[in-house]
Amino acid sequence: MSDDKSTPAQLDARNPWVLDTRELGRRAGLSRAVQRRLTVENPLGVPDVITVPQGAEVEVDLMLESVVEGVLVSGTAVAPTTGQCSRCLDPISGEVEVELTELFAYPDSTTEATTDEDEVSRLVDDRIDLEPVVRDAVVLALPQVPLCTEDCPGLCTECGVKWVDLEPGHGHETIDPRWAALVERFDENPANGSQESTEQP
Ligand SMILES: [Zn+2]
Numbered sequence: 001m002s003d004d005k006s007t008p009a010q011l012d013a014r015n016p017w018v019l020d021t022r023e024l025g026r027r028a029g030l031s032r033a034v035q036r037r038l039t040v041e042n043p044l045g046v047p048d049v050i051t052v053p054q055g056a057e058v059e060v061d062l063m064l065e066s067v068v069e070g071v072l073v074s075g076t077a078v079a080p081t082t083g084q085c086s087r088c089l090d091p092i093s094g095e096v097e098v099e100l101t102e103l104f105a106y107p108d109s110t111t112e113a114t115t116d117e118d119e120v121s122r123l124v125d126d127r128i129d130l131e132p133v134v135r136d137a138v139v140l141a142l143p144q145v146p147l148c149t150e151d152c153p154g155l156c157t158e159c160g161v162k163w164v165d166l167e168p169g170h171g172h173e174t175i176d177p178r179w180a181a182l183v184e185r186f187d188e189n190p191a192n193g194s195q196e197s198t199e200q201p
C-alpha cells in the first residue's frame, strides 16, 4: 500500500483527482474550499466483499489550507458501496463516509526532508493527487465483514437456504451418508414408476 503515496514524476492536470493549488497561494493561512464529484476508475476495496465500484462518484468536500510546510487538506469524502452480506450472501449497498486530513508537503520543506518517502504526500508542480489519500481512507473505513443487517441470521449450514426464508423450527435429521444415498434412490423410484404407468394406458 505504501506505493500509493510515492511521488509520481508528474501529475496530469486533466485528471479530476488532481487539484492545482496555485490559486491558493503560498502564504500560510490562506484557504480555499473545494467540492468535487470524482469518478472512481479502479474499484476501492475488496472485490466480491465490498467495494466502491468502478464508475461510482466520490463526493469530496474539502478545505485546502496553506501552511508553512505545504498544503493541508481536510474534509470529508462520501462514496456509495456495493457488496455481499457475508452471512446470507445477499447483495447489499450502502455508503461510506470518511474524514480526511493530509499534509501535502512542499518539495523544499522540512517535512519533506525529514519524513520517509512513503510516509508523506507531496506537492508536485503545485498539484496534489487526492486519489491515494481518498483510496486509503475509504479502504480502511469499509467493513471487513459486511452484513445486510446487524443481526442477519445467515444460511442453514445443511441446505444453504436463508434462515429468514425457512419455517420456524427448521432442521435436518442427520442420516448416515450411506443411508442418505439409498433414501434418494427410494425417493426417485415412485416418480419413475408413475410416469411409466401413465405412458402405458
Ligand atoms: Zn445477510
Ligand SMILES: [Zn+2]
Pocket: 156, 157, 158, 159, 160, 161, 170, 171, 172
Ligand atoms: Zn436447512
